[in-house]
Amino acid sequence: MTEECFMCTRLSDNGPLFVADLPSSRVYFNEDQFFPGWVFVVLKRHAVELYDLDPGERAALIEDVTRVARALARVYRPVKMNYELLGNLVPHIHWHLVPRLEGDPEPQGPVWRVEHEPRALPLDEARRRIAEIRAALG
């Protein structure tokens, strides 16, 4: 854990947006659901780059990411899954998994290009979606 790292702080957060605890990561529902099903998969330890991980750790993380993507696909039926590992703003390995659905406003581009007002779901609907994702994770 590195002091003042937002992701390290968030790893202890079991708040309403927490989805699941997986072998190498924890999963959180993005508060902004303008793109339905957007979640984060956050590495449990502080590391910045994939090449900072040993091969076993990296493989375990990819397994987690793949498992979450498959669960999102079951729930949201996307045209295409997007996997984004940026870390420019928060340099702690965290993937944005974004199912891109039919009717997407910019299906050819990354979500970052789509200007929009953040769309938080009512809490009961967020809970229902999170429960569906958990069930799909098995």
Ligand SMILES: [Zn+2]
């Ligand atoms: Zn961190």
